[in-house]
Amino acid sequence: MFDIVPESAIVEGRATDAYFLRTEEALEHAGRNPEVVAEVTADQFATGAFEVFAGVKDAANLLAGYDVDVDALPEGTLFDGGPVMRIEGPYLEFCRLETSLLGFLSHASGIATAALEARRAAPDSSVLSFGARHVHPSIATVVERNALLAGLDGFSHVAAGDQLGRTASGTMPHALMICFGPGNQEDAWRAFDEAVDEDIPRIALCDTYDDEADEAIRAAELGFDSVRLDTTGSRRGDFRHIIRETRWELDAEGHEDVDIFVSGGITPETIRQLRDVADGFGVGSYISNADPVDFALDIVEIEGEPAAKKGKLSGKKSVYRTPDGGHHVALADEPGPTDGESLFEPLVRDGEVVAEFDLDAAIDRAAADARRVGFRATE
Incomplete structure (x- = not known):
């Protein structure tokens, strides 16, 4: 086939x-x-x-x-x-x-070498492999096993996890948010929280329709302990500034414990640029397409x-x-x-x-x- x-x-x-x-x-x-x-x-x-x-x-x-x-x-x-x-x-x-x-x-x-570069760029941060979608599915386990070998904290591919005896990581895509439509982000986040096993981290995707800081505060008020920013490159502007602004507004609203996780075109260079303002990173094609x-x-x-x-x-x-x-x-x-x-x-x-x-x-x-x-x- x-x-x-x-x-x-x-x-x-x-x-x-x-x-x-x-x-x-x-x-x-x-x-x-x-x-x-x-x-x-x-x-x-x-x-x-x-x-x-x-x-x-x-x-x-x-x-x-x-x-x-x-x-x-x-x-x-x-x-x-x-x-x-x-x-x-x-x-x-x-x-x-x-x-x-x-x-x-x-x-x-x-x-493994590319993954180690990402790992060494932020030794104290959470770094996950998100790159399986960029390669032929028959080698997804090769990607994820060697991302782990280099010290990454996890990966996203379910079947690779089955082969490796490890649980895949990941919470929600933009598709989930879009299925609920503009202005209904809370409904999407609640559906996730009510349906998904309690062992899965509560990380809300917060950049689908509105300002990242605004969506992050709304997710935090629902009890999510982390937010993920995956802002499209064409709309991103100064990503570091967006992350800092989101952090500022979360803190101002009393959500100092809510972590910020970022993904989308992440490389070791961007990790080094953002590691002081972001708590974790999802690295995709830099690793899988090494x-x-x-x-x-x-x-x-x-x-x-x-x-x-x-x-x-x-x-x-x-x-x-x-x-x-x-x-x-x-x-x-x-x-x-x-x-x-x-x-x-x-x-x-x-x-x-x-x-x-x-x-x-x-x-x-x-x-x-x-x-x-x-x-x-x-x-």
Whole structure:
């Protein structure tokens, strides 16, 4: 019914670029299937521009059942160069999996990195992922899981929540308000309050018809503990001024405890501009439509000997986190830096997934790594 590649095609290696199937045909015809070491990298050397490594669980499940050994950075690790994953085994075991493997890692890592930028822009504020509507619904869980990995407080997609075992966030859209019509905002808010489970936060949307401050006061008088401003860009003007005015009028009417939540075109830059006047943020397309990390997979060793194409660093490598937060890359048979922490961990052994995937542990790792390497620390 939908234009979605079936899961079976991914598992079987049909979700691939055609030239990998041609490569299989040529190697099998020639009777060649060398033992190789292949590495996934974005940059060969450290750049200082850190990104979040994500998509590891899906990558591991893809490689499960194949005669390979795989090591990788743990999910949530920040990196700025060098390999993030190493695959060892007969090349024909994983040749056709490259396209899907890179897709799993590239897209998830880009989303997680963008979400971490939003998180770091307002460490003490509530930040939610509202971007599932901007992507194909088949990858909504990818978006929301990696938003959580980066430390966001929640997300809006119900089916993703079902898969992740977490409850989706969100209260009301403008459509609810419009269904009741101009001047009837109180009727819409009351209907919501009376119908929706009491565990759902009482956040009233307050910018549909009238002045934001006026609607916010009216919602607060009905007992709502928060308001959301999602003013259309064409009508917004100075959004910071609108928020400050709303805060002022709420306080003047004795509603100091009513929080202001904002959404609509929010980016890390706007979060930094508004974090002193808003209590929370809904971030959409900045996260869901983040550019994928440009990973590539390259053979770096063949039959025990260093080998690589031009522009790639040959030889099997290890990666380390140094005490000063640096990301160090070295040949695997050379000693690592003094007091350096080796980052590669076993992911797959003889085709069996040996790593555990704990989302909460990955969330803690990303947060700790962000502090350690100073991710967006000066912004």
